[in-house]
Amino acid sequence: MPTDALIWGYFGPNQRLLGPSGEVVPVDERAYRVARTGHRGTESVLIPRERLQPNARYSIEVTAEGDATPYLIHFVTGSGPAGEPPAPPTLLSSERQIGSSGDRWVDLYFQGVPERGLILFGISGDPALGSPSEPTSVEDFFVDDPTLPLEEIQEGPTVEWTADDEQWVSAGIGLCRLWPNGAPDILNARFAALDIAGNFSGWAEVPLEIPSAAEAQVVADAERAAWAEEAAEADRVAAANLAMLADRPSSGACTAAPARAGGMSALATLALALTAALRRRR
Numbered sequence: 001m002p003t004d005a006l007i008w009g010y011f012g013p014n015q016r017l018l019g020p021s022g023e024v025v026p027v028d029e030r031a032y033r034v035a036r037t038g039h040r041g042t043e044s045v046l047i048p049r050e051r052l053q054p055n056a057r058y059s060i061e062v063t064a065e066g067d068a069t070p071y072l073i074h075f076v077t078g079s080g081p082a083g084e085p086p087a088p089p090t091l092l093s094s095e096r097q098i099g100s101s102g103d104r105w106v107d108l109y110f111q112g113v114p115e116r117g118l119i120l121f122g123i124s125g126d127p128a129l130g131s132p133s134e135p136t137s138v139e140d141f142f143v144d145d146p147t148l149p150l151e152e153i154q155e156g157p158t159v160e161w162t163a164d165d166e167q168w169v170s171a172g173i174g175l176c177r178l179w180p181n182g183a184p185d186i187l188n189a190r191f192a193a194l195d196i197a198g199n200f201s202g203w204a205e206v207p208l209e210i211p212s213a214a215e216a217q218v219v220a221d222a223e224r225a226a227w228a229e230e231a232a233e234a235d236r237v238a239a240a241n242l243a244m245l246a247d248r249p250s251s252g253a254c255t256a257a258p259a260r261a262g263g264m265s266a267l268a269t270l271a272l273a274l275t276a277a278l279r280r281r282r
Contacts, residue, residue, distance in 0.1 A: 001075045002082035003054050004197045007046035008119070008164075014063040017046060018072075020056040025049075031146035032138070033158040035178055040158060042146060045198075052077050082197035086118055088204035089193045096211050097172070098219045104211040105172020105179075110191070113167045119194045120169060122161030122206070124180045124187055138198040161189070172210045185210050 007017060007027070017025040026049045031042035052058060056077050063070040090111040097105050113120050123135070135141060135157040143156075160178055163169045171189070173179045180187070190203040 001052075001058075001077050002080065002195075002197050003052045003077050004081040005048075005052065005077070006196060006198050007048070007060060008196070009044060014065065014070075015046070016061045017048065018059040018061055020053060020058065025052075025058070029146055031143045032141035033143060033156055034162065035158050035160045042143060043159075044146065045142070051081070054079050082195050082199055085199035086116065086193045086195050086201045088201045089113065089118075089120060089191050091191075091204070091206050092167075094208075096209065098211050098216050099174060100220070100223060101174070102213070102216045102220055103172070103174025103177070104213070104216045105170050105174055105177050106208055106210050107168055107170050108191075108206065108208075109168045110163075111167070113163060113193065114165050115167075117196055118164070119196070120161070120163040120191060121159050121194060122169060122171070122189055122191045123157065124160055124183065124189050124208075136202075137200045138194055161191075171208055179210065185212050 017027050019025045027046040028049060030045045030047055032045065034041055034043050054077055058075055058077065060073040060075075061070045062073065092109045092111050094109070095107045097103075097107060099105075110120060112118070121141070141157050141159060160180065161169045161171050170177055171179060186207070186209045189206045189208050191206050192203050193201040
């Protein structure tokens with residue numbers, strides 16, 4: 001951890017940064033805008049007011065709501081600051097995906113994001129259409145007063161896709177995925193890498209393409225047809241087993257044990273259980 005590190009993801013009255021001797025380290029509370037499914041929100045950042053001591057042990061004290069006992073998250077600083085900004089992220093590959101219920105997205109695989117301790121920021125838009133207000137540093141994303149209501153901090157650069165512990169990010173339409181409202185299936189995006197100190201790499205242009213709604217519908221129709229075929233097969237197997245039971249002789253050495261009063265034989269129960277199990281798969 002560099003001595004000029006920012007503390008990402010911790011914010012509020014129940015979190016404190018503690019120094020090597022347990023002293024409270026003064027910090028500024030900031031936040032950056034992020035897009036979420038159906039709305040926009042913020043993620044928190046604590047910025048120490050003074051550079052941290054080198055080769056020292058620090059703690060983030062977190063007290064959960066309603067819990068009187070805090071827990072500590074420890075980290076150790078390195079010998080100095082982070083140094084030069086990272087290089088812009090390199091896209092290794094992209095894979096278009098279609099899931100159930102019409103989900104459609106693209107998985108983007110970048111080089112060396114978690115291995116180098118970097119944070120990935122992605123925004124939609126074409127860099128050729130940039131303006132003087134185009135984000136050029138992490139400061140451009142920060143909200144000065146994170147205590148303001150969300151509706152008052154909507155305006156400004158917003159992170160649409162982000163990752164820190166994975167080398168891939170998913171963009172698209174579906175559960176827990178994001179795609180700009182009203183955007184076409186093909187658009188240009190920009191991705192930047194930040195180190196833990198907030199040093200900004202600059203932008204890399206990344207084209208995004210998700211499967212079309214028509215392609216997703218073909219997959220959904222095929223899945224529904226497969227489910228219907230499985231259900232029909234389950235009904236056929238159950239009917240065949242019940243018919244086999246009906247054809248069995250009612251007496252003799254090989255006669256199946258009679259069902260108990262009010263119940264069915266084990267084979268009939270198995271047939272119905274198989275039907276129910278296959279239907280649940282739908």
